[in-house]
Amino acid sequence: MPDYRRAWQPGGTYFFTVNLLQRRDNNLLTRHIDLLRAAVKTVRRRHPFIIHGWVVLPEHMHCVIELPPGDADFATRWRLIKINFSKAIPSTERISAVRAQRGERGIWQRRYWEHLIRDERDYRAHMDYVHINPVKHGLVKCVANWPYSTFHRLVEKGIYQMNWAGGHEDEVRCND
Numbered sequence: 001m002p003d004y005r006r007a008w009q010p011g012g013t014y015f016f017t018v019n020l021l022q023r024r025d026n027n028l029l030t031r032h033i034d035l036l037r038a039a040v041k042t043v044r045r046r047h048p049f050i051i052h053g054w055v056v057l058p059e060h061m062h063c064v065i066e067l068p069p070g071d072a073d074f075a076t077r078w079r080l081i082k083i084n085f086s087k088a089i090p091s092t093e094r095i096s097a098v099r100a101q102r103g104e105r106g107i108w109q110r111r112y113w114e115h116l117i118r119d120e121r122d123y124r125a126h127m128d129y130v131h132i133n134p135v136k137h138g139l140v141k142c143v144a145n146w147p148y149s150t151f152h153r154l155v156e157k158g159i160y161q162m163n164w165a166g167g168h169e170d171e172v173r174c175n176d
Helices: 033-046 074-088 097-102 122-135 151-156 168-174
Strands: 015-020 050-056 058-066 112-116
Touching: 015 074, 015 122, 033 050, 033 074, 050 151, 058 122
Parallel strands: none
Antiparallel strands: 015 058, 015 112, 050 058
16 A cells, blocks of 8 residues: 655645545536535634635535644545535435445545645646636636636736636637
8 A cells, every 4th residue: 555645734835636536427516516615614614724726626626725823634624524515415426335334425535635835836836727727627718717716716806817827819718
């Protein structure tokens, strides 16, 4: 078995990718976006963190979050987000014998990808990756057309421009 090593940095800023177990033809996250948002909000009340960037795609999500000073426990936050979301949706998925023995749902991949942000350049690269992801996966032609993202909030703050990641010709297609 691989030796997974996590970077535990109190007060750290992290990039995460979290996937559903069944990714093929699955739109569970966007179909139940309000339940996912509620799960995140509930966890943030007891285990605060700052959301710098977040995008939810049909079967996976990416985010850049910052933990409070002295706190490196992102694992608890992800465990609780997954549990709260899972409890809120109907149980219709196939559950393997191993998951059933452990009392698990068959919704999430057990692991997730995490990366400790090293510097400002790394931060900007991961924020851009978060927001370009719906375009990368062919879900929209323009970043601004994807509703399940912090992109619009960051446009309002002046961090991104509405036509970011596209030239003038992309603007025309995006507004169609």
